[in-house]
Amino acid sequence: MTVLEKFYQRDIRALSRIISFVENREEGYRQLLGELYRMVGHGLRIGITGPPGAGKSTLVNRLVHRFVADGKTVAVIAVDPTSPFSGGALLGDRVRMQEFPAAEQVYFRSMATRGATGGLAAATDNIAVVMEAFGYDVVLIETVGVGQVELDIIDACDTVVVTLVPESGDAVQAMKAGLMEISDVMVINKADRPGSENLIDELKSALHLQKRDPDAWQIPIIATEGINDKNIDLLYEKILEHDAFTRNNGRFDAHRREQIKKKIINILRNRFQREFLDTLAGQVSFEQIVDDIYYGRQNPFQVGEDLYDAFGRK
Amino acid sequence: MTVLEKFYQRDIRALSRIISFVENREEGYRQLLGELYRMVGHGLRIGITGPPGAGKSTLVNRLVHRFVADGKTVAVIAVDPTSPFSGGALLGDRVRMQEFPAAEQVYFRSMATRGATGGLAAATDNIAVVMEAFGYDVVLIETVGVGQVELDIIDACDTVVVTLVPESGDAVQAMKAGLMEISDVMVINKADRPGSENLIDELKSALHLQKRDPDAWQIPIIATEGINDKNIDLLYEKILEHDAFTRNNGRFDAHRREQIKKKIINILRNRFQREFLDTLAGQVSFEQIVDDIYYGRQNPFQVGEDLYDAFGRK
Numbered sequence: 001m002t003v004l005e006k007f008y009q010r011d012i013r014a015l016s017r018i019i020s021f022v023e024n025r026e027e028g029y030r031q032l033l034g035e036l037y038r039m040v041g042h043g044l045r046i047g048i049t050g051p052p053g054a055g056k057s058t059l060v061n062r063l064v065h066r067f068v069a070d071g072k073t074v075a076v077i078a079v080d081p082t083s084p085f086s087g088g089a090l091l092g093d094r095v096r097m098q099e100f101p102a103a104e105q106v107y108f109r110s111m112a113t114r115g116a117t118g119g120l121a122a123a124t125d126n127i128a129v130v131m132e133a134f135g136y137d138v139v140l141i142e143t144v145g146v147g148q149v150e151l152d153i154i155d156a157c158d159t160v161v162v163t164l165v166p167e168s169g170d171a172v173q174a175m176k177a178g179l180m181e182i183s184d185v186m187v188i189n190k191a192d193r194p195g196s197e198n199l200i201d202e203l204k205s206a207l208h209l210q211k212r213d214p215d216a217w218q219i220p221i222i223a224t225e226g227i228n229d230k231n232i233d234l235l236y237e238k239i240l241e242h243d244a245f246t247r248n249n250g251r252f253d254a255h256r257r258e259q260i261k262k263k264i265i266n267i268l269r270n271r272f273q274r275e276f277l278d279t280l281a282g283q284v285s286f287e288q289i290v291d292d293i294y295y296g297r298q299n300p301f302q303v304g305e306d307l308y309d310a311f312g313r314k
Numbered sequence: 315m316t317v318l319e320k321f322y323q324r325d326i327r328a329l330s331r332i333i334s335f336v337e338n339r340e341e342g343y344r345q346l347l348g349e350l351y352r353m354v355g356h357g358l359r360i361g362i363t364g365p366p367g368a369g370k371s372t373l374v375n376r377l378v379h380r381f382v383a384d385g386k387t388v389a390v391i392a393v394d395p396t397s398p399f400s401g402g403a404l405l406g407d408r409v410r411m412q413e414f415p416a417a418e419q420v421y422f423r424s425m426a427t428r429g430a431t432g433g434l435a436a437a438t439d440n441i442a443v444v445m446e447a448f449g450y451d452v453v454l455i456e457t458v459g460v461g462q463v464e465l466d467i468i469d470a471c472d473t474v475v476v477t478l479v480p481e482s483g484d485a486v487q488a489m490k491a492g493l494m495e496i497s498d499v500m501v502i503n504k505a506d507r508p509g510s511e512n513l514i515d516e517l518k519s520a521l522h523l524q525k526r527d528p529d530a531w532q533i534p535i536i537a538t539e540g541i542n543d544k545n546i547d548l549l550y551e552k553i554l555e556h557d558a559f560t561r562n563n564g565r566f567d568a569h570r571r572e573q574i575k576k577k578i579i580n581i582l583r584n585r586f587q588r589e590f591l592d593t594l595a596g597q598v599s600f601e602q603i604v605d606d607i608y609y610g611r612q613n614p615f616q617v618g619e620d621l622y623d624a625f626g627r628k
Binding site for chain 2 (some may be wrong): 030031033034035037038039040041055183253256257260263265267268269270271272273275276277280283288290293294296297298299300301302303304305307308
C-alpha cells in the first residue's frame with residue numbers, strides 16, 4: 001500500500017510522513033498538495049496569536065478539550081518564529097499530545113521555523129491543507145508575535161484570537177500594533193494578575209472609539225485564566241459564535257476566496273523562482289556583474305532590469 | 315535647488331525626505347537608488363540584535379558615542395518587528411538624537427514595520443544605501459529578535475553583535491536558535507544580574523565544543539552593563555577588530571558580493587511582481603478560477619501552473 005493510500009485510510013504515520021514531505025518541499029509535493037486540496041472542505045480554521053508567555057499553549061490545549069468534548073477532531077500547528085528568545089517556547093508535540101486521546105482525534109505538529117526561508121506562511125497553509133484533507137474538523141494555528149510573517153500566517157485563519165496578558169502594555173499600544181484589526185476575539189489571559197482590569201477597560205474604550213458598523217462583528221474581550229480553566233467555555237462559545245456569524249453574512253466565503261487568490265499569486269511567484277531565477281545562474285556569469293557593482297561601475301537596479309529584459313521572457 | 319542637489323550638499327532635511335521617498339517606494343525610487351548606489355563605498359555596517367529588553371538601544375547609543383569620539387559619523391536604523399509586544403520598544407528618534415551632536419554627525423531613523431509587507435529587509439538595506447551615499451562612515455542596524463525577517467536584515471551587516479541578558483535562557487537554546495552562527499561578537503548585557511556568569515560559562519563551552527577552524531574568527535563573549543558604561547570600550551574594540559579581521563582575510567569582500575547577488579535576485583523578483591502579477595489581474599477574471607477552487611473543482615497548484623504557462627512568457 002502506498003503512503004497516500006494509507007493516508008486515505010487515516011493512518012497517522014502516513015499523515016506525519018506526508019506533512020514532512022510537504023514541509024520539506026520534496027520532489028512532487030505540489031502535485032500531491034493539488035490532489036489533497038480537492039478533498040478539503042470548509043472546516044474551521046482558528047488562529048491564536050500573542051506575545052511569548054501569554055499562555056497560548058495552555059489556552060489551546062483547553063480549547064482542544066472543548067472541541068473533543070463536542071465530538072470534533074482537531075489538528076494543532078504550533079509556529080514560533082521567536083522561539084530562541086521566548087524562554088522555553090513550545091512544549092514538544094509528544095508531551096502536549098499525552099494529554100489527549102489518540103492522534104486520529106487530536107494531532108499536534110510544530111513547525112520548524114529556522115531555515116524555512118521566506119515561505120513560513122505558505123508552508124503553514126500547506127500543512128493545514130494536509131490536515132484538513134486527512135479529515136480533521138478543526139485546525140488550530142498557534143503563533144507567537146505579530147510580525148509580518150505571523151500576520152501572513154494568521155491571515156489564513158477564519159477566526160483569530162489575540163491573547164494578551166496584563167503585562168502586555170496598554171490599549172494604545174495594542175491599537176498601534178493593529179491588533180484590533182486582526183482580532184475577532186480578544187483574550188486577556190492570566191487575568192488574576194495586577195493590571196488586568198485596567199487593560200480590559202482600556203481595550204473596551206478603544207474598541208468603542210473605533211466607529212464600527214453596528215452590523216459588524218463586535219469583538220468580545222474575555223478575561224481568562226488558562227491554568228485554572230476559567231472562562232474557557234466563554235472563549236469557546238465566542239469562537240463558535242464568530243464562525244457562525246461570518247458564515248451567515250458571507251464574510252467567511254469572501255475571506256476564503258481572498259486566500260485562494262493569494263495562494264495562486266504565491267504559486268506563480270514560486271514558479272518564477274524555480275523557472276527563471278534558479279536557471280539564470282546557469283546562463284549568466286554573476287562574477288563580472290557583481291564585480292562591476294562592488295566597484296561602483298554599475299548599480300544593482302540597472303543590472304536587474306537589464307537581466308530581466310534579456311532573459312525574463314523567451 | 316532639487317532635493318537631490320541638497321542631499322549632495324549634506325542637507326539633513328533632504329536626507330530625511332529621500333529616506334521617506336525610498337521607504338515608501340515612491341515613483342522613481344529605483345532610479346534614484348541606482349544613482350545613489352554608485353556613491354556607496356565599503357564603510358562599516360554593524361548589526362545589533364537580541365531579545366526585547368536586552369538593552370540594545372542603550373548599547374547602540376554608547377557605541378555611537380565611541381565612534382563620534384573617534385571622529386566618525388554614524389547613522390542608526392532601528393527596526394522592531396515585534397514592537398507591539400515588546401513593552402515600549404524604541405524610543406522616538408528625536409529623543410534619542412538629543413543625546414548627540416548635529417544630525418550631520420549622528421542620525422537616527424526608525425523603520426515603520428507594519429505594512430512593509432514582505433520587503434522589510436530590502437527596505438532596510440535601501441535606507442542604509444541612502445545613508446552611506448550621504449556619507450556616514452558607519453551604519454548601525456538595530457533589530458529585535460531573530461525571526462526570518464530579522465535574519466535577512468542582519469545578513470546584510472558585515473559585523474553582527476548578538477545581545478543576550480542573563481534571563482535569555484541557556485546556551486543550548488542560543489545554539490539551537492543558530493545565534494552562534496550569526497554572531498561575530500556576543501554580548502551579555504545587564505551582566506550585574508544573577509545568572510550572568512553561568513550563561514557566559516555555558517556559551518564559552520558551547521563555542522569551545524564547536525570545532526572551529528583555528529584560523530577563523532574567535533567569537534568573543536563580553537559581559538557589559540550598558541547603563542553603567544561598563545565594558546563598552548571592549549565591545550567597541552572587538553567590533554573594530556572583527557572588521558579589520560574580515561577585511562584582511564577576504565571575508566568582508568566575499569560577504570558583500572553575496573549581498574549584491576541577493577540584491578539582484580530581489581530586484582528581479584520585484585520586477586516579476588510588477589510586470590507579471592500586477593498586470594495579470596487585468597487579463598484574467600479571477601472570479602471563475604477562485605470559484606472552481608473554492609468548490610473543489612480545481613486546485614490552486616494546477617491553476618497556478620496553467621496561468622504561468624499561458625501568460626508567464628510572451
